Amino acid sequence: xxxxxxxxxxxxxxxxxxxxxxxxxxxxxxxxxxxxxxxxxxxxxxxxxxxxxxxxxxxxxxxxxxxxxxxxxxxxxxxxxxxxxxxxxxxxxxxxxxxxxxxxxxxxxxxxxxxxxxxxxxxxxxxxxxxxxxxxxxxxxxxxxxxxxxxxxxxxxxxxxxxxxxxxxxxxxxxxxxxxxxxxxxxxxxxxxxxxxxxxxxxxxxxxxxxxxxxxxxxxxxxxxx
Amino acid sequence: xxxxxxxxxxxxxxxxxxxxxxxxxxxxxxxxxxxxxxxxxxxxxxxxxxxxxxxxxxxxxxxxxxxxxxxxxxxxxxxxxxxxxxxxxxxxxxxxxxxxxxxxxxxxxxxxxxxxxxxxxxxxxxxxxxxxxxxxxxxxxxxxxxxxxxxxxxxxxxxxxxxxxxxxxxxxxxxxxxxxxxxxxxxxxxxxxxxxxxxxxxxxxxxxxxxxxxxxxxxxxxxxxx
Numbered sequence: 330x331x332x333x334x335x336x337x338x339x340x341x342x343x344x345x346x347x348x349x350x351x352x353x354x355x356x357x358x359x360x361x362x363x364x365x366x367x368x369x370x371x372x373x374x375x376x377x378x379x380x381x382x383x384x385x386x387x388x389x390x391x392x393x394x395x396x397x398x399x400x401x402x403x404x405x406x407x408x409x410x411x412x413x414x415x416x417x418x419x420x421x422x423x424x425x426x427x428x429x430x431x432x433x434x435x436x437x438x439x440x441x442x443x444x445x446x447x448x449x450x451x452x453x454x455x456x457x458x459x460x461x462x463x464x465x466x467x468x469x470x471x472x473x474x475x476x477x478x479x480x481x482x483x484x485x486x487x488x489x490x491x492x493x494x495x496x497x498x499x500x501x502x503x504x505x506x507x508x509x510x511x512x513x514x515x516x517x518x519x520x521x522x523x524x525x526x527x528x529x530x531x532x533x534x535x536x537x538x539x540x541x542x543x544x545x546x547x548x549x550x551x552x553x554x555x
Numbered sequence: 556x557x558x559x560x561x562x563x564x565x566x567x568x569x570x571x572x573x574x575x576x577x578x579x580x581x582x583x584x585x586x587x588x589x590x591x592x593x594x595x596x597x598x599x600x601x602x603x604x605x606x607x608x609x610x611x612x613x614x615x616x617x618x619x620x621x622x623x624x625x626x627x628x629x630x631x632x633x634x635x636x637x638x639x640x641x642x643x644x645x646x647x648x649x650x651x652x653x654x655x656x657x658x659x660x661x662x663x664x665x666x667x668x669x670x671x672x673x674x675x676x677x678x679x680x681x682x683x684x685x686x687x688x689x690x691x692x693x694x695x696x697x698x699x700x701x702x703x704x705x706x707x708x709x710x711x712x713x714x715x716x717x718x719x720x721x722x723x724x725x726x727x728x729x730x731x732x733x734x735x736x737x738x739x740x741x742x743x744x745x746x747x748x749x750x751x752x753x754x755x756x757x758x759x760x761x762x763x764x765x766x767x768x769x770x771x772x773x774x775x776x777x778x779x780x781x
Contacts, residue, residue, distance in 0.1 A: 393632065396622065396636070397628045397629070397632050400626040402623045403623070406619065406622060406623050407619070410619060410622070410639070413639070414643075417640075417643070497732060498732060498733055498736070502732055506723060506724060506728055506732070506735050507724055509732050509735050509736060509739075510723060510724070510735060510736075513735075513736045513739045513740060514743065517743065
């Protein structure tokens, strides 16, 4: 029984890594769709999010079945409960990538992001992808040092986010209100995506060290604008 | 043992209702702080969010202890796992109320919301409060019909949100970019608050009927702008 149990636990871990892979790809492709005004790519990101949702549902059902059948205690119990949270974080990353893609679709054939902000948004997209790839690595390796690196990466995301706002609020902003609204929402999507990726890594730290900070109760958030 | 178990389960339900009460009060007061540019009130909302976080942490610890000690199965197991999700939703409502309050603080002594949008934002604040009060009632009564009502209320929130955007994008918008950014974020906070309140109610429906829709895996979201 115990062996089947650990196999099932491993397969939940594999499911999380697969979710991370999918949502990493999604934010990368959504960013390209946004900057290149690529409608087809945007549509494919929007459609692909269903797979992430399915994976999460499947993973949750397996976690609940495992709780019922194996009744784990102590660390094993914590691992299962934490997996449920991590899958919720990753599912939300998928939603946020879909939002970016929807913004691309909404403004097609224009890009929702003005040219002078392309490099910043591109960096945000790359960083988001890197963050979730690192979070997956943390799930696999349980490397606490790597997990702590994610917080620094997140600081970098905050810097990009602030740069976006500075640009928006500059007197020379010449792109009107609609674009300002788009850029505001877009910036928030990347920022929240990063928050959820960091949260995944922090939950692993909690499992490994038992040190419980805010991370278990909330997806910590650094307010870019407010 | 079974009696202690059901007592503990009830006390988790009580904790959820208390969280709902606190975050309902928070969004109400945050809205007042925002519209009246009341710095003291804004500060008090920001400070009070810690209590919501504490409640959630406490509730989670109790849920995990209960899983370990009592090893519930079937419906009882589902109730405990769902409670963990509901507490995460309510904690997030608290964060969003705090964001509204931070926006009030950031723009003090001005109001972040221009006068011609006060009535819309006031309605959004009232609706948010009503939604979370109904969600609490659904937790207590397990009234499926009431839970379904919340979706209609959420449609109303979407209408307010759209009205906000229409106003923003009107050619006659005379409040500049910074205020447009503030109103965009603010609208999103209320919308997400409502989504999480609806999600709480839907999770109760799932517990009662066993009918599993998307609600278990995601906080459904209606995209206002995109």
